[in-house]
Amino acid sequence: MRYSRLANITRVINTKLNLREVLEHVTKAISEEIVQCDAVGIYLPQEDGTFRGFVGKPNFINGMTLDKQVIDPEKDLLAKEVIETKRTIYIPDTSKDNRPDQRAVTAFKINSLLALPISFEEELFGLVFLFNYGTSMNLKEFQIQSVEAYVNMAAVAIQNANNLAQKENLIAEKQLLLDVTRELSMCSSVQESLNTCFFYVGKVLDSHHIAAYLLDPIDKKTIKTMQLSKDSDWTEAEWMNTHHNIRMDQNYKAIIQEVIKTKYAILIPDVCADERLDHDVCGHFNIQSLLMLPFVSVGEVLGVIAVVNLEGKGRHYCNTQIQLAQSVVDATAPTFSNLHYMDQLESIVEERTRELAAANEKLTSVIEGITDGFFALDKDWNFIYVNKHQFLPENKTAKDVLGKNIWKLFPKVVGTVIYKEFQRAMRERISVQFEVSSVYGEYWYEIVAYPYDEGICCLFKNATEKKKYETELKRLSSLDLIGQMAAGISHEIRNPMTTVRGFLQLLTKEGAFKTYHHYFHLMIEELDRANSIITEFLSMGNTKTSDLEMLDLNAIIHDITPLIKVDAFSQNKIIEVETNEIPTLLLNRNEIRQLIINLYRNGLDAMSSGQVLTIRTYKEGDDYIVLTVEDQGEGIRPEILEKLGTPFFTTKDNGTGLGLGVCYAIAARHNAKIEIETGSEGTTFLIKFNLNCSSKMGNRK
Numbered sequence: 001m002r003y004s005r006l007a008n009i010t011r012v013i014n015t016k017l018n019l020r021e022v023l024e025h026v027t028k029a030i031s032e033e034i035v036q037c038d039a040v041g042i043y044l045p046q047e048d049g050t051f052r053g054f055v056g057k058p059n060f061i062n063g064m065t066l067d068k069q070v071i072d073p074e075k076d077l078l079a080k081e082v083i084e085t086k087r088t089i090y091i092p093d094t095s096k097d098n099r100p101d102q103r104a105v106t107a108f109k110i111n112s113l114l115a116l117p118i119s120f121e122e123e124l125f126g127l128v129f130l131f132n133y134g135t136s137m138n139l140k141e142f143q144i145q146s147v148e149a150y151v152n153m154a155a156v157a158i159q160n161a162n163n164l165a166q167k168e169n170l171i172a173e174k175q176l177l178l179d180v181t182r183e184l185s186m187c188s189s190v191q192e193s194l195n196t197c198f199f200y201v202g203k204v205l206d207s208h209h210i211a212a213y214l215l216d217p218i219d220k221k222t223i224k225t226m227q228l229s230k231d232s233d234w235t236e237a238e239w240m241n242t243h244h245n246i247r248m249d250q251n252y253k254a255i256i257q258e259v260i261k262t263k264y265a266i267l268i269p270d271v272c273a274d275e276r277l278d279h280d281v282c283g284h285f286n287i288q289s290l291l292m293l294p295f296v297s298v299g300e301v302l303g304v305i306a307v308v309n310l311e312g313k314g315r316h317y318c319n320t321q322i323q324l325a326q327s328v329v330d331a332t333a334p335t336f337s338n339l340h341y342m343d344q345l346e347s348i349v350e351e352r353t354r355e356l357a358a359a360n361e362k363l364t365s366v367i368e369g370i371t372d373g374f375f376a377l378d379k380d381w382n383f384i385y386v387n388k389h390q391f392l393p394e395n396k397t398a399k400d401v402l403g404k405n406i407w408k409l410f411p412k413v414v415g416t417v418i419y420k421e422f423q424r425a426m427r428e429r430i431s432v433q434f435e436v437s438s439v440y441g442e443y444w445y446e447i448v449a450y451p452y453d454e455g456i457c458c459l460f461k462n463a464t465e466k467k468k469y470e471t472e473l474k475r476l477s478s479l480d481l482i483g484q485m486a487a488g489i490s491h492e493i494r495n496p497m498t499t500v501r502g503f504l505q506l507l508t509k510e511g512a513f514k515t516y517h518h519y520f521h522l523m524i525e526e527l528d529r530a531n532s533i534i535t536e537f538l539s540m541g542n543t544k545t546s547d548l549e550m551l552d553l554n555a556i557i558h559d560i561t562p563l564i565k566v567d568a569f570s571q572n573k574i575i576e577v578e579t580n581e582i583p584t585l586l587l588n589r590n591e592i593r594q595l596i597i598n599l600y601r602n603g604l605d606a607m608s609s610g611q612v613l614t615i616r617t618y619k620e621g622d623d624y625i626v627l628t629v630e631d632q633g634e635g636i637r638p639e640i641l642e643k644l645g646t647p648f649f650t651t652k653d654n655g656t657g658l659g660l661g662v663c664y665a666i667a668a669r670h671n672a673k674i675e676i677e678t679g680s681e682g683t684t685f686l687i688k689f690n691l692n693c694s695s696k697m698g699n700r701k
Contacts, residue, residue, distance in 0.1 A: 019161035076101040120155040197332035198229035214303035297333035373460035554579040606633030
């Protein structure tokens with residue numbers, strides 16, 4: 001029958017999942033089928049080290065329910081010995097044994113007592129006590145063994161229940177962490193992430209009094225802010241005010257710094273027993289225990305999460321609870337860090353946006369301050385900006401034309417210089433600058449258009465007054481130039497004419513012809529001089545190019561080289577000619593001869609005896625043929641260099657001041673340019689003939 005009962009209990013253990021129901025079967029079988037006892041109770045361990053009644057018979061003893069009965073091993077030596085030895089102890093006569101708690105013996109009139117450990121593989125799950133009221137149980141050995149067998153069944157049931165509870169707890173923990181991760185992924189602010197962390201940490205540790213001490217992100221040492229959970233009984237203002245009034249104790253700071261440094265949690269189960277804490281602060285907030293968890297993201301400490309338990313609540317956390325709470329904090333940290341970084345980026349963006357807005361406002365103010373017209377066009381020729389000074393037809397405003405096409409707004413401009421130049425600026429992405437008269441009135445504009453992004457910007461400056469001024473200035477300059485030229489010509493021609501008139505007066509006297517006839521050749525020379533001046537002056541004004549033909553510049557130079565050398569020899573100076581292979585050019589032979597003669601004579605006049613004058617030709621790149629006349633004189637002073645080519649300006653005693661002017665005129669008619677290089681070692685005149693112009697004119701011929 002004993003084995004049958006064990007089999008039945010085994011079946012119950014394997015089919016019943018509720019621990020209380022299983023243990024009730026065990027106690028009933030022990031008290032009714034094995035030992036006819038008055039009371040049997042199963043006591044399970046508590047966090048504080050005591051054992052509290054769980055199930056048994058009867059449920060009430062002396063008016064006290066079983067769950068109110070507590071066995072303290074510190075006071076009950078029998079229970080202490082059973083726990084330590086994990087062996088069954090039977091006391092037939094309690095009056096002869098002092099190990100049982102005498103208060104219980106007296107209260108329940110216990111004569112005999114059986115105490116058994118509920119253990120499995122050296123792990124203690126609880127205690128079992130059997131006794132009768134006022135009478136002895138007189139237990140036999142086989143009865144005790146039967147009870148032990150049933151108690152072992154109870155151990156298996158508790159072990160199964162614990163395993164199931166652990167599995168359920170593990171599933172619950174995983175689900176909780178999944179819930180945390182999901183909610184954190186939906187957080188859009190730092191505060192939301194902290195609130196999520198506070199909620200789930202509070203759920204794990206059964207506390208709503210949670211605070212976050214956050215480090216300054218710059219110095220990484222100073223506590224910058226404190227955040228309190230919104231479900232706390234304290235207000236954040238009260239929390240902060242109390243911290244401020246009683247100051248944040250240095251020892252408390254030291255605990256926080258220790259957590260930050262070690263990155264490990266610190267649990268203080270009894271704050272009053274810990275000298276590191278300010279007991280006044282703890283008393284003010286009725287704090288009993290404190291848990292501090294490191295707030296770390298990718299190795300970087302962000303701060304500390306402090307969890308507080310108040311008086312009257314459990315102050316002992318198992319490792320599993322602490323680890324789960326730390327997992328919640330660890331899951332929050334990366335989200336918090338990312339959101340904090342995003343907040344910083346948003347702050348930077350907002351700051352930069354304000355700066356850009358201020359800069360844009362200044363730029364707009366500057367552009368609007370321009371008294372000339374200004375506008376910007378996109379790549380489709382639509383207005384994207386127009387300042388208040390820009391002329392718009394039909395009294396339109398800038399607001400009216402934004403987004404509108406410029407050619408639809410100004411149809412008269414299509415096909416004009418403005419249209420063509422704007423198209424060129426847009427197409428070639430270059431700046432253009434030009435003057436143009438307005439088709440909308442008698443106005444002149446200086447226009448600058450330059451590319452930006454994919455469009456162009458345009459500046460319209462009213463140049464009407466400037467144009468009138470330039471026209472008047474040109475007229476006055478022409479009058480002044482005419483006056484200067486008239487004075488120069490009259491001065492230059494008057495001198496030889498005066499000489500001729502003087503000799504003619506002498507010849508009118510009686511008998512003077514024979515005396516003064518030898519002066520006729522002087523009069524002829526003076527008249528030739530006057531004629532030469534007129535010829536050179538007319539040459540300067542000649543702009544015709546009809547006599548140009550394809551000629552070899554080197555051949556012209558070699559033709560007049562003997563003449564040049566004779567002049568040089570007579571002055572005891574040296575001429576060197578270096579001609580390189582060059583193509584033929586469109587030239588007027590006589591004018592080029594005149595050009596070379598004028599330049600070499602100026603060069604000879606600038607040199608001393610024994611010095612060398614060099615005439616050279618060469619090709620410069622693909623665009624120019626260069627003729628140079630280089631002397632070894634003292635160079636040309638800057639104040640004289642500025643006036644070279646001005647009619648009638650000369651440094652020679654007998655010069656007319658027209659020679660270089662003639663050279664510049666000849667060069668212009670040949671689409672050439674004259675450049676001057678001068679220094680203390682001499683002066684070089686460079687005449688650069690444009691090959692492209694020569695080829696085009698040659699093709700036209």
